[in-house]
Amino acid sequence: MIDRSRLATLMARELESYRTRNPRSLAAYQSATSLFGSVPMTWMNKSAGGFPLYLSKAKGAHVEDLDGHDLIDFCLGDTGAMAGHSPAATVAAVEQRFAELGGATAMMPSEDAAWVGAELARRFGLPFWSFALTGTDANRWAIRLARAVTGRPKILFHNYCYHGSVDESLIVIGPDGEGISRPGNVGAPVDVTVTSRVVEYNDLAGLERQLAHGDVAAMLMEPALTNIGIVLPNDGYLAGVRELTRKHGTLLINDETHTFSAGPGGCTQAWGLAPDMLTIGKAIAGGIPAAAYGLSEELANKIARRSDLDLIDVGGVGGTLAGNVLSVAATRATLEHVLTDEAFDAMSGLSERFAGGVRRIIDRYELPWSITRLGARSEYRFVRQPSNGGESNASADAELEDFIHVYLANRGVLLTPFHNMALMCPATTPEDVAQHHEAFEKCIGDLVG
Secondary structure, three states: OOOOOHHHHHHHHHHHHHHHHHHHHHHHHOOOOOOHHHHHOHHHHHOOOOOOOOEEEEEOOEEEEEEEEEEEEOOHHOOOOOEEOHHHHHHHHHHHHHHHHHHOOOOOOOOOHHHHHHHHHHHHHHEEEEEEOOHHHHHHHHHHHHHHHHOEEEEEEOOOOOOOOOHHOOEOOOOOOEEEEOOOOOOOOOOOHHHHHEEEOOOOOHHHHHOOOOEEEEEOOOOOEEEOOOOOOOOHHHHHHHHHHHHHHOOEEEEEHHHHHHHHOOOHHHHHOOOEEEEOOOHHHHOOOOOOEEEEEHHHHHHOOOOOOOOOOOOOOOOOOOOOOOHHHHHHHHHHOOOOOHHHHHHHHHHHHHHHHHHHHHHHHHOOOEEEEEEEEEEEEOOOOOOOOOHHOOOHHHHHHHHHHHHHHOOEEEEEOOOEEEOOOOOOHHHHHHHHHHHHHHHHHHHHO
């Protein structure tokens, strides 16, 4: 339904506007010759405008770029700033810990850690917790523990899942229905099929076939797919996953790093799930690097009884900065005062408003698109509701996605650069949502004609 020549003409117009509007960001990008790819991290080159906007300052649900534009931020650090930018309670805790009390990297515990562990246990239902700095690290350590306890070598993933840069997770389903390395995988230490298995989301029959090999230590999964577009579980799917993993002696790990948007205890609390381990990163410390992983009592006891496992020094589980008192102080403040149960109610309600408005615009223009919501997170797609990662990946339209992103950025609205995700934080307002809808409807009107 999209006239591609019209799309190309409109895109050229928007790119010219983007370049004209942002001379200081462009100059900063062009002068960053000491940086590999001209950016601090190469993924920052995923910019629909051809160069990234440079941050000047941020507060709440808004950011300001170097050229002085105020932008509504629905990206929110791709979940890392789900608490909003610099929430007051987190700022106060960090300032007190770092400036007044000091000792951020003293390699000593603080009393905040036990509070955070108890709060995570309340929210997610797992009684024992340990800390990391990123969701990737939490996943890596959970995988090591799973292999140690089960004696099995392989980890099972969903097709087009997202678990950070975990080597084992970069596997997709190939043309013959079996796993292959995900296209573009950089410097894999071994063939990913040696370490991993893969199955489509919402495919219980395929899951049983993979588990039947008897070599899967753990299934690491998001309860709902996110980074390939939100894909929700069919009725009975997650219960079936839990039943089959138990049947085949495979541990189940829920990665709630992105699905934390579903509520104060993520999908695990909202949907009554019972994983053996749970990992979470990004959002829990209000933007300060922090992550955590939780263990069931049964699993923690099994690990504790293993005298052959070096959990203290060089066993591969830990990190010098993990659990540092600055990150833990930020985590406590964020969970206690910012990302509260009440805050999630408001964020989810606003996300419902966002999704409803987008749906009405899509329907008004009779587009075969969809929008899916997971608590405080919504995402529109150029297809009707994919049911698994393969379908979702196949529906991608890079030209159309880039056009929408640069169009909205030129009108003061930021979406997550990797996809069309919009996240609400406690500081997001109905007016912010309305501004998105106004720009989005104008975008679609220009596109459809």
